[in-house]
Amino acid sequence: MKIGVLVKQVAGSESPLRIDSEAKWVDESAVDFSINESDSYALEEALQIIERSGGDGEVVVVSMGPAGRTPKVIREALAKGGHRAIHIQEEAPYETDPFMIASIFAEALKDEQFDLILSGLQSDDLSSGQTGVILGELLGMSTATLVMGVEVQDGNLRAKRELESGWFQWVTLPFPACITIQSGLNQPRYPSLKGIMGAKKKEIKPVSKADLVDDLKPLQDYSNMYLFKAEKSTEMIEGSADEVVDKLADIFKNKIKAL
């Protein structure tokens, strides 16, 4: 089976974030980047699907981002077991419209003839949650989202979709299929030392975003980025750990009546 996995490098959950001077994105010089959380589960699932089939097949890592920082996340995915990679090189200002992003991926991947494309259910930065589905549509693949388990059965893919409040549903999809992975369905591996060494020799094919977009125009656009205004005023409790817990206990007892 030939599997494509989309991985994205995003600002980590504890990274400092400062809005840039044009108020459209963050100043990247201060950002700590890491792999998008659900993408790391998608990568792990792709590697396991190949392993379950006796090692028959290929995992191709696909990422879009600037030439400077993106190779790090690609190398990490190759070190974990990806066979080769495609890097769609994009410099700031970055695409934020999910239709545009999916169209760029579709153009870059249309000749690969993947049996299966996996990605995380959403990126932790833009959080549109639709790139995977639109990509599947553009490539004529069947789609499913929020997948918590996959198995191949009678030449079809069975995917366990997460519904709300602890409910699930099995969906049967014909190949080729494009599915988005929910966090938590497996335990993402760490790269081995051998994997890290081996990754240096693996192919990373560069593709320029500019060659893929042509006359496409975004359907939606960021007009302004700003800091979220608090809905209510928060009373911050300060002091040493001992002082803080005394104040908390007092609040629990006298203000919230929880003791």
Place this chain on the structure above:
Amino acid sequence: MDILVVLEGANGAIHRISKEALAAAQLLSKDLEQKISILAFGQNAEQLANEATGFNAEEVVLINDEKLNSYSADGYAEAIMQIVEKEAPQYVLTGYSYLIRDFLPKVSARLQKPLITDVISYKNEGGKILFTKQVLHGKLTVDIEPKVTDSVMVAFQSAAYSADNLISGSANIRNVEIELNADMLKTSSEEPFQEETGGVDLTSAEKIISIGRGIGKEENMPLVKELAEVLKAEIGASRPIVDAGWLPSSHQVGSSGQSVTPNLYLALGISGAIQHVVGMKGSKNIVAINRDADAPIFEIADYGVIGDIVEIIPKLTEVIKSQ
């Protein structure tokens, strides 16, 4: 057509999140002097349509097609696509549910119309409508501008608008047929099921201590249990804790877990991602402890402490025990 609200069912009634989208539509309709059409389709479509006639809207559009009785992403997308193509509404409003996430992006791809997801509010800037959402782990906010003039699809985050403010009325049902044949439906789905039964019920808890990835490692989990015991609280968790297997999934609070409204919600090492916040923002008193001063949980907390929970939790347990 002006504004089309797409309904989703839950046990034969209109899903709460769809009523919230309708509440947003009623505000937008007043703002823009536009008419609302409500669309009922899928399983129990007729029941949903009948319920929808009780709201203030121009009409209820009903697609009663038995091929939509069982869910398929392609069938649902096809139904919406055909209506939108034919009637060209200016806006299509829905709740941002797990169901909508599965099929509405297909409509965006097929019609090349924008889908703006997880929207918390809209803004009318001199007639230009912008849609606001949170990005980058919920720490920053953006206003999004649609770049087309019709069929703009908008999916509102749970509780973005309150269904309590819905205006009632009497709308008529208009039956609409769509063309759907079996070869359009690539996927087939089985009956929904629940994996874990029993588990902890947090929905009626008065006090909840909720734990997030700030706890660092599994060896620190007993600290949380000790605090919960002295505080007589139930234990909740954000998704990463459940994903790591440190607590069973029934403890999860948020969009894929339980929605809770305790008197005290003590959020420990929880950053406050939107998926978590939608499940707990109705709590009466939210107390958050997190070492990241920029964590979005502080935006909704009544009391906040910037600090290391691994240091603070045992001390808090001791102080409460001594009282």
